[in-house]
Amino acid sequence: QKEVEQDPGPLSVPEGAIVSLNCTYSNSAFQYFMWYRQYSRKGPELLMYTYSSGNKEDGRFTAQVDKSSKYISLFIRDSQPSDSATYLCAMSVGNFNKFYFGSGTKLNVKP
Amino acid sequence: DAGVIQSPRHEVTEMGQEVTLRCKPISGHDYLFWYRQTMMRGLELLIYFNNNVPIDDSGMPEDRFSAKMPNASFSTLKIQPSEPRDSAVYFCAAAGGASSGANVLTFGAGSRLTVL
Numbered sequence: 765q766k767e768v769e770q771d772p773g774p775l776s777v778p779e780g781a782i783v784s785l786n787c788t789y790s791n792s793a794f795q796y797f798m799w800y801r802q803y804s805r806k807g808p809e810l811l812m813y814t815y816s817s818g819n820k821e822d823g824r825f826t827a828q829v830d831k832s833s834k835y836i837s838l839f840i841r842d843s844q845p846s847d848s849a850t851y852l853c854a855m856s857v858g859n860f861n862k863f864y865f866g867s868g869t870k871l872n873v874k875p
Numbered sequence: 876d877a878g879v880i881q882s883p884r885h886e887v888t889e890m891g892q893e894v895t896l897r898c899k900p901i902s903g904h905d906y907l908f909w910y911r912q913t914m915m916r917g918l919e920l921l922i923y924f925n926n927n928v929p930i931d932d933s934g935m936p937e938d939r940f941s942a943k944m945p946n947a948s949f950s951t952l953k954i955q956p957s958e959p960r961d962s963a964v965y966f967c968a969a970a971g972g973a974s975s976g977a978n979v980l981t982f983g984a985g986s987r988l989t990v991l
Contacts, residue, residue, distance in 0.1 A: 796978045807879075807966055807982030808918070852918065856978055862931065863908075863980060867917035 767791055770853055770866030779875050783840040787853035787866045790834065794855040794864075797829050799838045802850045802868065811851070812838065843873045879983035881967050887989045893955040896986045898967030899948055905971040908980065909942055909952050913963045924950065925971075957990045964988070 770787045777783055785799075796815055800808035812827040814820045814836075820827045826839040836855075840847055853866040880899040888894055900907045908923040922932040927944045935942070939958070944950040954961055964987050968980040 798978065798980075800980075805985075807968075807984050808980075809982065810979055813979065854980075862920060862923070863978075865918040 767864045768853060768855060768866045771869055772867055774870040774872055776872045776874060777843055779843060779845060779873055781843050781873070783843050783847070783871060783873075785838040785840075785851050785853075785869050785871070787836050788834055789836070789855060789864075791855075791857070791864075792831070792834065793857045795858060796856045797827070797836050798854040798863075799825075799827055800852045800854060800865075802852060804849075808852055840871075843871075845873050845875050847871060848873050879967055879969050879981055881965075881983035881986050883986055884984065885987045885989075887991065888957055889991050890958055891956045892990075893953065894957045894961075894988060894990075896952045896965050896967075896988070898950045898952070898983060900950065900967065900969040901981060902948070904969035904981070906969065907944060907950050908968040908970065909950070910966040910968060910982075911963045912966060912985070918966070921952070921965075954988075957988075959990045962988055962990050 768789045799812040801811045802808040814827050814829050817829045817831045824841045828837040850868040850870045852868040854863045856863045882897045906925050909921040910918050912918045920934045922935055922942045923930055924944045942952045964985045966982050966985045968982045970980050
């Protein structure tokens with residue numbers, strides 16, 4: 765079983781829709797949870813960063829962590845065509861530790 | 876800061892040739908990571924360094940792969956001899972900057988390798 769599981773998609777939604785992206789994981793020791801966005805032919809860039817459980821909001825983006833279910837989510841409100849990218853979840857046990865990435869979900873927001 | 880700089884951006888080579896990928900990390904970031912990304916396997920950690928010292932190379936696929944970090948501003952990933960299954964995008968990433976924190980990876984643009 766992989767450490768981190770993520771549905772590869774693709775996920776296609778109309779502009780303005782609410783998008784929900786999810787990852788599950790098996791290692792209960794994970795404490796740090798991140799979402800990266802990767803545009804085509806570019807390197808991943810950090811979008812959201814959360815420590816332990818709870819929610820974090822940044823503009824149209826909300827990250828949720830449910831450690832009891834070993835499940836994390838990224839919500840995108842009022843999705844825009846510029847949000848079209850691959851979204852990768854990542855997690856680690858502690859500071860300066862190995863990062864475990866999901867395989868990425870490809871999102872397409874249609875105008 | 877220019878961010879993490881990788882070269883070459885694209886490399887096409889023939890099987891059996893030596894390939895050297897280069898990375899200039901962000902100044903002040905103590906950790907450097909080499910990842911490989913393919914459609915089939917996603918993003919895989921190959922090796923990471925702390926203060927120029929290799930910490931974990933368990934992801935290096937075989938002895939054909941080697942990585943060095945002779946100083947804080949330069950790292951190389953070498954494949955010798957290269958094989959078609961090494962075709963992938965190789966990313967260098969930095970972490971540990973004072974402003975960005977321990978768990979924030981900053982990636983370079985990647986080196987796209989094609990081995991014929």
